[in-house]
Amino acid sequence: MEGNGFTDCANPQADFLKEILNREGFRLTSQRQKILALFSGDPLAHHLSAEEIHQRLADQGEKISISTVYRALHVMVNLGLLQELELAEDRKYYELLGPIMDQHHHLVCVHCGEVTEFEDPRITAVSDRETQAWGFTRLNAQFTVYGICPHCQGHLVAP
Amino acid sequence: MEGNGFTDCANPQADFLKEILNREGFRLTSQRQKILALFSGDPLAHHLSAEEIHQRLADQGEKISISTVYRALHVMVNLGLLQELELAEDRKYYELLGPIMDQHHHLVCVHCGEVTEFEDPRITAVSDRETQAWGFTRLNAQFTVYGICPHCQGHLVAP
């Protein structure tokens, strides 16, 4: 009954999303807004999996189906709003892909799962060079380094 | 009844594998030898998925259970003999990780799936720099660039 906060008053965030969606024949739904809001709202929520998104929404009282979460994530990846990451072994993670935000990469501890981000212009340089050299249209690049973090190096027992 | 060709006469390939396996408490089995032989035997078989390995073995008359293939791949990844790659969306691929072979990376066409390899010392330099900067022990690094290959750029219809 009560409003969801998106219905009428001008919301620049929503307008932006709506335009991007409608341009490609997609519709602006409250579910998509809430999912995207999770990323832009919480700076600590850099990397989220579908299940984590579903859980966080449930925690804040939003009952959104897990299939809807997956569908929304795919749409946003295709629109270039999110990027899909292969951080853990089994599930995929997603992060906001701002047009401003420069390409950044990941250092993952295979022991505790901690993820650290870093940037280096050389990475972008190499991906540009290679895509051009082979005549590819570049869509995306992922650089992930796996290792053991300083903290976990103390606990080196057999897994 | 007839031999498998590995039973007795000195096989440097097998001895090498046996030593590596035994050093960590693993055993040399004919299944593991055959799986590893697929990689070193066929230079065209750069990137293989578990299912492809199972199929190739079946084609050459070797009946090895798919679960054994998965188990062998994990062991070899842990021993540093193989590297796990995230090339396609759904399955994992594996490739030989020679101590000689320098780190190389992948350029993937998201349309046709073609995989091209390239090398660039800057990538290794960056991963070394970052792991050291954060105090990590470096295990592995993967750099994958996604794009559309020249051939597929002609077929740009909506998916």
Place this chain on the structure above:
DNA sequence: GGGGTTAGCGAAAATGATTTTCAATAGCTG
């Protein structure tokens, strides 16, 4: 501003890669 069209939703079932279970077998070490 309402009505028709159709994208999108939820719930549950389906899929498909990978993992585990368990009894039988085969490496390795003494």
Place this chain on the structure above:
DNA sequence: CAGCTATTGAAAATCATTTTCGCTAACCCC
């Protein structure tokens, strides 16, 4: 060679992700 235990095969189990289907809600047009 014997004993211990890692490994295998086959089938069942997992588990993330996708699909199906009837219903709802966005968007477009008048």
